[in-house]
Each structure stands twice: as C-alpha cells, then as structure tokens.
Amino acid sequence: MKHKRLRSFFFYIGVAVVLIYFLFPFYWAVVSSIRPASELFSAHQSLIPLKAQFKSYIEVFTQRPFARNILNSTIVAGSATLLCLIIGSLTGYAIARLKFKGKMLVMLFILSVSMFPQVSILGALFQILRSVKLINTYPGLIIPYIALTIPLTVWTLQNFFRDMPKELEEAAYIDGSGKFSTFFRIVLPLSIPGLVATGLLTFIFSWNEFLFALTFEQLPNMYTVPVAIAMFTGYYVVPWGQIMAASVIVTVPLVALVLIFQNKIISGMTAGSVKG
Amino acid sequence: MRSRTTDPLHRTDPIYAAIFVIPTLAVIAFIAFWPLGQTFYNSLFKFALMYPQNKIFVGLSNYGRLLQDSRFLNDLWNTIRFSIWSVGLETLLGMFVALMLNRKFKLRGLVRAAVLIPWAIPTVVSSQMWRWMYNDNYGIVNNILLSLHIVKNPVVWLAFPSTSMPAIISVDIWKTTPFMILLILAGLQMIPGELYEAARIDGANAWQRFWSITFPLIRPTLGIALIFRTLDAMRVFDIVYVMTKGAANTETISVYNQWTLFTKGFIAPYFGYGSSMSVMIFLIISIFAFFYVKTMKIKLD
Numbered sequence: 001m002k003h004k005r006l007r008s009f010f011f012y013i014g015v016a017v018v019l020i021y022f023l024f025p026f027y028w029a030v031v032s033s034i035r036p037a038s039e040l041f042s043a044h045q046s047l048i049p050l051k052a053q054f055k056s057y058i059e060v061f062t063q064r065p066f067a068r069n070i071l072n073s074t075i076v077a078g079s080a081t082l083l084c085l086i087i088g089s090l091t092g093y094a095i096a097r098l099k100f101k102g103k104m105l106v107m108l109f110i111l112s113v114s115m116f117p118q119v120s121i122l123g124a125l126f127q128i129l130r131s132v133k134l135i136n137t138y139p140g141l142i143i144p145y146i147a148l149t150i151p152l153t154v155w156t157l158q159n160f161f162r163d164m165p166k167e168l169e170e171a172a173y174i175d176g177s178g179k180f181s182t183f184f185r186i187v188l189p190l191s192i193p194g195l196v197a198t199g200l201l202t203f204i205f206s207w208n209e210f211l212f213a214l215t216f217e218q219l220p221n222m223y224t225v226p227v228a229i230a231m232f233t234g235y236y237v238v239p240w241g242q243i244m245a246a247s248v249i250v251t252v253p254l255v256a257l258v259l260i261f262q263n264k265i266i267s268g269m270t271a272g273s274v275k276g
Numbered sequence: 277m278r279s280r281t282t283d284p285l286h287r288t289d290p291i292y293a294a295i296f297v298i299p300t301l302a303v304i305a306f307i308a309f310w311p312l313g314q315t316f317y318n319s320l321f322k323f324a325l326m327y328p329q330n331k332i333f334v335g336l337s338n339y340g341r342l343l344q345d346s347r348f349l350n351d352l353w354n355t356i357r358f359s360i361w362s363v364g365l366e367t368l369l370g371m372f373v374a375l376m377l378n379r380k381f382k383l384r385g386l387v388r389a390a391v392l393i394p395w396a397i398p399t400v401v402s403s404q405m406w407r408w409m410y411n412d413n414y415g416i417v418n419n420i421l422l423s424l425h426i427v428k429n430p431v432v433w434l435a436f437p438s439t440s441m442p443a444i445i446s447v448d449i450w451k452t453t454p455f456m457i458l459l460i461l462a463g464l465q466m467i468p469g470e471l472y473e474a475a476r477i478d479g480a481n482a483w484q485r486f487w488s489i490t491f492p493l494i495r496p497t498l499g500i501a502l503i504f505r506t507l508d509a510m511r512v513f514d515i516v517y518v519m520t521k522g523a524a525n526t527e528t529i530s531v532y533n534q535w536t537l538f539t540k541g542f543i544a545p546y547f548g549y550g551s552s553m554s555v556m557i558f559l560i561i562s563i564f565a566f567f568y569v570k571t572m573k574i575k576l577d
Contacts, residue, residue: 094296124314147307
C-alpha cells in the first residue's frame, strides 16, 4: 500500500513537471507584459510581479498598427479557412463517394503538396503574384494558404465522409435530388463536426504562418500578426514589454480555442495519421 | 444485379467529380506546381529579381556553384544537426509524456489541454517568448542559473555557436513535442487493454510489456509522426529567423535560401542562384521523404 502511494506521489510530481514545462513560458510572457520597465529590465526578477501595469498593452495599439495587423490576420486566416473548407469538402466528397477514373492520381497529386518545402516555391510564387498584382494584398496570401492547407483538409474530410452512413444520400438521390443539392442539404449539415475539426487546423495554420506572410506582405500596414511580432524593434532597446504584450494578445484567443475545442483539434490532428 | 456503369446512382459521377475536384487541382497547380517549374526555369539563369530583363542563360552552372558553396553545405549540416536532435529528443519526450497521459488520473484533461497550447501558438510568438527567457541580461534562464551558482557570469546564449544551436533546438522541442505526444497517445489508446492483462498474467514486467506490446503496436503511428516531424524540421525557418537570423552558426538552408532570394538577389544577380538552391532543397526533401516512407514500410493508403 505504501509502495503504491509513493508511486502515485512520484507520478503526480511528473505531471507537475510536465505542466510547468509546457505552461511556464506562457506564464512568463504574461508576467513580463505587465511588469513596469524598471522591474522588467533588471537582472533579478521576481516570479510574481511586484507591481502590475498595462502600459505595454496600450503602447502596442497606440505606437504600432497592431490592431490593423490583427484585422489582417483575421481576414486572411478566416477567408483561407472558409474557402479551403468549401473547395476541400467538395473534393473530399468526390473522392469518398463518387466513382471516377484516376482517383488515385488525383489523391497523389493533392497529397504530394503537403511534402513541398515552402521555401522552394517562394521566389517563383513571389514573381507570379507580383505579375498579377497580388503582392501586398489579402488574396496574395489567402490563395497560397488555401493551397498549403488543402491536402490535409481533403484527406481528413474524405475520411470523415467515408465513415458516414450512405443511406441518407441514397434516399435523397432516389427522391430525385441532384448531386449538388444532396451535398449541400444532406451531406454538409451532417459533417459539421468534421468541418469544425479541419477548419480549426486550417485557421491555426494560416494564423501562424510566417514565411509567405513575411515575403508577400511588405508594408507594415499589411503585416499579419506573426510578421508584426517578429519585426517589433525600438529606437534604443528591444521593446520586450510590448513584444510580450502582443504575444499574450494573440495567444489568448488560441488558448480559448484550444480549451473549447480540445477534442476536435486532437481528432483533426490525429486523423489519417493513426487510421491511415 | 446491375453493373457499375449502368448504375443510375453513379451514371453522372464523372461529370460531378470533375466539377468537385477541379477547383482543388487548379489551386494546387497554380500555387505549387507552376511555381516549382518556374523555380527550375529561373535556376538556369543569372539575374536579379528587380531586373528580370537582364537575364543571362547559364545552364546548370548554378548547381555546380551551389555544390561548392561552403555556406550552403555548412547550413545543410546545421539543418541535419537541428533535425536529428530536435526530432530525436521530442520523440523520447513525447513517448514519455504520452505513456503518462495514457493512464487515467485526475487533471488528465487539463494536462492534455495544456500540452496543446505550445503547439497552437504561432512559432514566431514562442520564439520571442524564449528569446526573452534566454536574454543575457534580463532573461530568467540566466537568472535561475546564476542564483543556483551553476554559472558565474551571465551566458550570452544566442551569441555563441556552442549554445545558440542547443537554445534553438530547445524551443523547437518545446513547440513540437505536443504533436508527438498527441499522435503517440492516439496510437496508445487503440491498443486493447486485454493484451496487457494477458501479458501481466504471463508475468511480464512493465519493461517487457512496453517492448513486446506497446512499441510494436504504435510503430506505424510513430513512423508517420517521425516523417511529418522530420520533414518539418528540415524546413525550419521561423525559429532561426526570429532568434538569431542565422547568426552564431545557426543558419539553416531555408534561412539562407530566403536571404539569397530576397536580400542578396533583390538587386544583385543572385535570384537565379537562389532558385537553384530552392530546387536543391526540394530534391533533398523529396529524396529524404521517399526513403523514409520506404524504410518505414508505411502504406499511405
């Protein structure tokens, strides 16, 4: 009995270590964002801030176009997610349910993109987007993001559609409903859980993407959040308080998403990798 | 029994399939395959991004130069070093935490959610958070090490090759171990509990149970996780760009490539050269992916 207790004691110590390891950097960012500069730029900082102030948060919005950056990211990630889900669900449905030749080839073509190193198309994509005047525009980022996220979307959704019972669709066809209306009226409403799971992953990916955003949006007003945060500089010192405040601002909604949709995100992440 | 071709439910399938599939194929062709072809085309010329009219055809000579570019070879080695350490350690750590989370205990849901947070926040943000913690004057890492008397003077983590690469690897491990944990955990949860009971009755200890049941059964999941993560690690850009911009011998091939294309090759005639580097990176990663998939014997459906 004693032995068992000791083991569970060590087990919970292990749990605590894991929790601290994964959460501490975020805690430290929060603490640093509310510390007065005098405390922040000292060699010995207390684990809990002695004084709290929100100056850094105000500065982020008054000294920088950070509100605009958040808007940019929201528009880009939101549109990319929505469009990717529309296009991807149609393709996923075709692969799961329709009979056509060359299905394997289509799937291979789509999945091969997920192995593409982004940097190897960076230069040419810049030229192409510039030639159609899409540099420093929202579509200039939305369209590439759709291409980057569509392999995973198609893959996960076709798995999802395959697992759905066929009877409802077949009944609809027999009642004379066409492919389009069956898809939009019957299939899509039933696949909302799958759409939410993949949509969350697409959104998080687009919200976080850095290399394309850095290259295709070159005006501070068009920066997305990650680019803006990477570019934070001050006249004399690195504005750490502001960097931490901005980091906290964009992390909080993601933490909320993670807490609310934990199971959905995990099922989206692991779909396809486990079942194969 | 009707044959498939006359099945009225599927008669119009090819037409609809075309309509349903073409938008996806078009986006992929336009955004991925066309630029890839164009990158190869660019790699045959010497020119600057801003002066495409002054293009000089140089054949494959950019590739010859690339193979003699000691900076590229050094960065390739950095990338490999980074990938091996990062993926190796996060697999071990991921396995450990996944086995822990596979038990039923209080707070399990909380731990699972907490683990997702580093994965969900932008890499740029996590890099900044860690850059601050590694700050030589005000960072908490030095603060702790100094007060425990482990070091005498503050360590300038991101300025020296011996410490900067480990620092960068530590950020990647923190950021991506969650992915490993959750994939391995999903694999673990598909193992039927009876297997363990049977092994326990046979007198197998925990270590034997792990190597004879757990490990063989999660091998496919582990294989896929390793492929995803290694391909990701080989492409690393964000962490290095934010933490050191490639200084202190931390430059990876993606960072060098982006710099060659858009800083050096913007007005100087190095855009074609940068494109040859892009093609090379594509080839390296493709060959690597191919062999990885082969040796892991994974069926991608």
